[in-house]
Every structure is written in C-alpha cells, then in structure tokens.
Amino acid sequence: MRVTDEAIGRIKEMIVAGELRPGDRLPREPDLAARLGLSRSSLREAVKALALIRVLDVRQGDGTYVTSLDPSLLLETMGFVLDLHQDASVLEFFEVRRILEPAAAARAAVLMTAADVAVLRALLDELGPEPSVEDLLTNDVEFHRLIAVGSGNRALASIIDSLRQQTYRARIWRGMTQSDAVARTVAEHRAILDAIAEQQPEVARSWATVHIAGVERWIQDALNPGPAEAPARRPTASAGSGRRSSRSRSAAR
Secondary structure, rough: OOHHHHHHHHHHHHHHOOOOOOOOOOOOOHHHHHOOOOHHHHHHHHHHHHHHOEEEEOOOOOEEEEOOHHHHHHHHHHHHHHHHHHHOOOHHHHHHHHHHHHHHHHHHHOOOOOHHHHHHHHHHHHOOOOHHHHHHHHHHHHHHHHHHHOOHHHHHHHHHHHHHHHHHHHHHHHHOOOOOHHHHHHHHHHHHHHHHHHHOOHHHHHHHHHHHHEEEEEEEEHHHHOOOOOOOOOOOOOOOOOOHHHHHHHOOO
C-alpha cells in the first residue's frame, strides 16, 4: 500500500470509529502524524486528497475540520472515486488516448516549428520546481492540446480534446495519492518535448506511450490490486534515431 493511501485509510478509520465526528477539528499536524505513526508529508498529502472529495475542510489560519459528511455534499465529488474503483470504463478512454496521442506526438515532431517548440517549452517552464497537482493538471491539459494541434490533423486534435474530460478526474486522484506522480509527469513531458524539439518522431511516440500507459497502469492496479510488476523500460535512442533531414521535413509539411 502506498504511504499516502495508508494515511488516508488511517484518517478514514478515525472517522468511521467515531473518533472524529462531523464538524470536529483534526489534531495539530505533528500530533496527529505521531499518533498515527506517519510522516508529516504523507499526512499532509492525505489531508489534501480528503479535502478534494469534501471529507475534510482545510481552513487557512484556523485548522482542518471534518465536514458535515452530508451525503449530498459528498456525492458532488465522490463520483469520480466510484468511477475509478468500481467501473473500469475509464480504462477504455485511456486505451484510446494511448493509441492516438503517441501518433499525434510523432506527427508533431515532424511538423512543429521552432516557434511552436518554444511555446511548449515556455509552458513547462511556468510550472516551477514543485508544482501543485492543480497547477500541473492545468498545464498538462494545455501541453497535450498543443501537441495535438501541432500534429497538423484537426480531426485527430478534436478527438484527443474530447477525451480530456473523461480522464481528468482520474488524473487528479492519481496526482493526490501517488507520491511521485507529479515529478514523473513533469519528467515525461520534458522527454516528449525534447524528442519533438530534436525532430525524433519515433522517440516522441515512445515517450508519449510511456506517459499515457503510466496512468493506465495505475488505474489497473487500483481496480485489480496485486503483486507489483517490473517497471516498463524507458525508451532510448541513438543521437540520430528518428531524425529527418530538413528536406524531408519540409516535404512532410
């Protein structure tokens, strides 16, 4: 079990057991972390995740409280958790993304101009060293949109854009509960961008596949928990792999 998941489970147990009731204020962070045998960082991430689904209410300068836990309040935001853990249909959308987005990245590596690449790089640079999950996902949506548009195929870009909302909530939950999700996403975005900038379509395709498949794999694990498998090998390429000459690149346009 991941550390953040364990922290979420511990807080949930306190609520279910009646140790924390609707409207109660949580103990101070260092006290609660020590009581539950958790690090303060994992406890903090658990609080963020539970605030996202309206179980906790973080009040700046006041503390963290258990919400009313009113069913109507919880149902507003719990839909995506139920979708994720009880309905595997979201995997079908990720499967489509895994088919289409690598193709878009490969085309973008051939067709995007230096100016287009500069826009993508500036977008990633906006995040800073430690982006929040919310900032990362906003940036992620625009990153994938620009690559889809950069593929030069309006129909492909439109289809990819239509899939965004269907997978957005699952990506929020992953970002809140998987400890390395934010850093991994940023690193993979950089790898995709570098491949596009270097005009390496097959490397861009490989990294985009790794990127989408990582979220897909996480959802599969959530739906069917079992022994961890060996991580997928990262794509590699020689310095000249996937490059096209300026003449063939111009012809492709």
